[in-house]
Amino acid sequence: MNDTFFDKYINEEITYDEFTKQVSLIYESETSVDYNLLGLSVSEFELYKRLGKDALENIISARKHKAEIIQKWKKFFREEIAENHRKNTLKLEHLKEFNLNPFLDNYKANFLLGDSSAKSKATALIYARTLGSSINTTFGTNLQKFCSDILSGYASTTSGIDIEFEDFIDGRRKYCQIKAGPNTINKDDVKTISDHFIGVKNLARTNNLNIGFNDLIVGVFYGEEKDLSGHYKKIKKDYPVYIGQDFWYRLTGDSSFYKELTAAIDEVASEYDGRELLNTVINKLADEIEKAEI
Incomplete structure (x- = not known):
């Protein structure tokens, strides 16, 4: 799978200016943003639009x-x-x-x-x-x-x-x-x-x-x-x-x-099965109950 533009920015393959240029090329309006190509989720993209470079660091x-x-x-x-x-x-x-x-x-x-x-x-x-x-x-x-x-x-x-x-x-x-x-x-x-x-x-x-x-x-x-x-x-x-x-x-x-x-x-x-532990404790408690004639 090809790296997204954001991946390339993270890996310093492109600069921030190059990233913003690519962003401007892949969308014309909010409804046509190719998030898969961009590499940002909807909420991440919204934050980027508000904060610019600071958002990418966040x-x-x-x-x-x-x-x-x-x-x-x-x-x-x-x-x-x-x-x-x-x-x-x-x-x-x-x-x-x-x-x-x-x-x-x-x-x-x-x-x-x-x-x-x-x-x-x-x-x-x-x-x-x-x-x-x-x-x-x-x-x-x-x-x-x-x-x-x-x-x-x-x-x-x-x-x-x-x-x-x-x-x-x-x-x-x-x-x-x-x-x-x-x-x-x-x-x-x-x-x-x-x-x-x-x-x-x-x-x-x-x-x-x-x-x-x-x-x-x-x-x-x-x-x-x-x-x-x-x-x-x-x-x-x-x-x-x-x-x-x-x-x-x-x-x-x-x-x-x-x-x-x-x-x-x-x-x-999924790593835990307490049945053996529970049975052991129950049996020991049952012995005490029996001895105490409760």
């Missing part, structure tokens, strides 16, 4: 960061999520890890497996913990810590701001605080975020920086807008909150990148 940087993000994301899931999930599952072979409920434990065992034997009770307890609260807590806690690291390529030097980037939709530089999910902030976080943004606005006035209200944003790693908690909705009254696909599209210029993140974890997930 696009090169964004493409590089996308590959880094995918690799960091996989590494994070293997080493933090999957490994902690395994360790937390091993702990569950002991009764002391559970707050038993004599009114419900038999019911849940019967509901799941049709009897209230020690093994059925153990299975109901283990499944509920390992496939529910345990993995969800591990994911939420660790992802918030990881958000800044996974996007370190966009790290900001501005106090109270996690990352800065050129928005591929509106071409404006964004000053962004990163959050993990649609329910991962509390009432106190709303004030903290607002205070940080007020500080940035004051700094912008002092230094004559062109930073508008819509340039101070909250970026949420995963989820959909309809899932945003009331705390985020309070923030949205003053500042934009971009979540999931919308956030990643603005950051990378790739409308399918959010799906790529999901696919990357699907790939990692």
Whole structure:
């Protein structure tokens, strides 16, 4: 496959002036742009039209960061999520890890497996913990810590701001605080975020920086807008909150990148089969339940 004009520019086979000349030759209007020949996506091309040469550097940087993000994301899931999930599952072979409920434990065992034997009770307890609260807590806690690291390529030097980037939709530089999910902030976080943004606005006035209200944003790693908690909705009254696909599209210029993140974890997930581990833990817990005559 022949290199695109953008490939040739990246590889320094043509200059920027030569690139712009080629761009002018391959389109007459927006509807006739040959993006395959040009080597830019629709959103990348729109940014290029607004920013010129600066946009090309942003696009090169964004493409590089996308590959880094995918690799960091996989590494994070293997080493933090999957490994902690395994360790937390091993702990569950002991009764002391559970707050038993004599009114419900038999019911849940019967509901799941049709009897209230020690093994059925153990299975109901283990499944509920390992496939529910345990993995969800591990994911939420660790992802918030990881958000800044996974996007370190966009790290900001501005106090109270996690990352800065050129928005591929509106071409404006964004000053962004990163959050993990649609329910991962509390009432106190709303004030903290607002205070940080007020500080940035004051700094912008002092230094004559062109930073508008819509340039101070909250970026949420995963989820959909309809899932945003009331705390985020309070923030949205003053500042934009971009979540999931919308956030990643603005950051990378790739409308399918959010799906790529999901696919990357699907790939990692295929490496794990926890049936043997679960059976071992269930059997050990069942022994304790039997001995305790619960």
